Amino acid sequence: MMMIFGAGYSGQAIAAHARAAGFAVAGTSRSADRLESLQQQHIIPLLFDGMRLSAELEAAMAQATHLVQSIAPGSAGDPLLMLTGGDLRRYFPKLCWAAYLSTVGVYGDHGGAWVDEETPCRPVSRRSVERVAAETGWCDAGKRADVPVAVLRLSGIYGPGRNGFVNLSQGTARRLVKPGQVFNRIRVEDIGAASLFLSARQVSGIFNITDDEPAPPQDVVSEAARLMGIDAPAEQAFETAELTPMARSFYGENKRVSNRKIRNLGFQFRYPEYRASLGDLWTSGRWSG
Structure with a gap:
């Protein structure tokens, strides 16, 4: 068990x-x-x-x-x-x-x-x-x-029920821009x-x-909006955004995380990058959970 x-x-x-x-x-x-x-x-x-x-x-x-x-x-x-x-x-x-x-x-x-x-x-x-x-x-x-x-x-972590489509449909998605910032x-x-x-x-x-492609967070929102056929939210400078202390702390850490160790053991990620993964969530209809 x-x-x-x-x-x-x-x-x-x-x-x-x-x-x-x-x-x-x-x-x-x-x-x-x-x-x-x-x-x-x-x-x-x-x-x-x-x-x-x-x-x-x-x-x-x-x-x-x-x-x-x-x-x-x-x-x-x-x-x-x-x-x-x-x-x-x-x-x-x-x-x-x-x-x-x-x-x-x-x-x-x-x-x-x-x-x-x-x-x-x-x-x-x-x-x-x-x-x-x-x-x-x-x-x-x-x-x-x-x-x-x-x-x-x-x-x-994202997937069915927790993703950019949900945020866009609820009107909570934002495209915050901090130059050079990426996330896995x-x-x-x-x-x-x-x-x-x-x-x-x-x-x-x-x-x-983790996935293979650390990317700027605003790009992920833009891709979700493109798949939905709607306009993405306007970009907003990170410095001017109102954020909770926890949300702001995430932007204080900037790194690209390698997954090579588990792949070297033979594991293959089914969703190694966000574009194909978002496409799967949208076309399958599973984005809403």
């Missing part, structure tokens, strides 16, 4: 690929209101508030052979590591592989230069600092339990496929899960 802590957008994509591969899948949510949705996706629904492990939760953990931790850490640390004391063998006696979902934000700002898994982390935001600590905690826990742990550093992206289905690829091989280590 595969157990996914934090069966949200990415977790559900991983669950879909796992079920297609023959796994029974259990997934947690903080909200009781979302348990029915998980059940409809044939995911065994479990409530987890990040504060305690229920008897039902511990029983499922004891049966898990594969684990995915998708819950973001907080200032106190990774909730699952804290509640288990990092003792994977005690709480997951059947475990043979685990994954921790992290972010390319751990690299910090590199002025638009290319980074890979060997690039030293120099996180800027508090949330990225917390991610680096969680990555280290999971790798250490895996070593103590003799369980391979893969750290998946994800770039900007990742289609959510490729997160699911990469997770199953690594789990099947019981691979450990750090992997960038």
